[in-house]
Amino acid sequence: MIVDAEQLHPEVLAEIKDSRAIARYRTKQVSTKLIVLSQDCDIANPNESIVELVPAKVLNENQERKGRERKFDKPSNYGKLIVRFGGEYLELDAGMISAVEKATLSAPLNFLGELDDREQRILIDWRVGRYNRKPFPDAFNRLFKKFFEEQGLWDFLEQRCDEVSDVWVYVSPEGEEQAAQYDVSVTVEIDQKCPAHVHNEVHEKLYSALKTLHEVTGQDPGIATLNFGQISGDWIFGLPRCTVEITAMSEDISLFDIQFLRTYNTAFACYPD
Structure with a gap:
């Protein structure tokens, strides 16, 4: 009030x-x-x-x-x-x-x-x-955040805020700030009422973006390698025990998954102008 x-x-x-x-x-x-x-x-x-x-x-x-x-x-x-x-x-x-x-x-x-x-x-x-957030490893976060901004992915998700509920990220090893390489997966949570064509559009956009980031970081020895196992099919540190789908309906993300996934700061995507 x-x-x-x-x-x-x-x-x-x-x-x-x-x-x-x-x-x-x-x-x-x-x-x-x-x-x-x-x-x-x-x-x-x-x-x-x-x-x-x-x-x-x-x-x-x-x-x-x-x-x-x-x-x-x-x-x-x-x-x-x-x-x-x-x-x-x-x-x-x-x-x-x-x-x-x-x-x-x-x-x-x-x-x-x-x-x-x-x-x-x-x-x-x-x-x-301010209190309920666990930071991602620095070497991962700098690359990931910059890439999302440069590729206009926040704007893309913001325009579909009614269909996109959240963005879940898996990173391993999660406790190493400056690891040489990380296993990563990104899952966009889709609302149950999302039309099929929008769901497909989000999946294709994210797949293309993650594939690019996977390739760019894998070819540059000066930065951390972000290995998107959901793209390559290979996991450096072992297959995650959680969902690694690029898009998933809200009902398909379980409490068990949330033990391993962390929500990314989707403030830009969840609250459009």
Whole structure:
């Protein structure tokens, strides 16, 4: 929910500022709007005494454009995020989050509304992703991320966001940051309602891209070799125990698979403009 901060008493605003975790943020003013991060059940729970809030800075057109150019409207930068509220763009800064005693907010609040479902999902992913993500090996990730961006694969998946649910990646050895070679598989999770022609289109696009990356890294001794066993049929470190299909329906990805697969940061693909 979004609260009108302009209606709060000065002592409440002072408490919100003082309740920020990082000292240097405590001197910054509270924006005209506040987003309540705590869930409704926690707010209603009498045994839960804390409410988390984050100021929402209303951006002008120039600020909004610059923020979107830096992809702050996608939950991929865990320091800042831009969400839409009606016709406004609101900027959130993780350093400005306050943990405030409920008693501080006992006076009636002026609620301005709620973020829509899309923006709420982005907000949740932004907060959860800060903690609930396991990094990929550096040598793999640099090559993989750069290739996806240069080949326009994020844009390709974003345009099919209604059909693409997630991107799952298998990497071995997963604990070696600078290995000379990695076994890799990429599986795009397809929604059950995806039309067959879109499913085939995604499969063909990914197969072609992964084949290219497999060949490029295999021929350059100056970079790590990314061996896509799902392309070559050969696995350096042994056949994975999980699915290695390039595309798979949601119902075909099991909890057992998820023990070995990790979701890639698909913020760009899952949340189109």
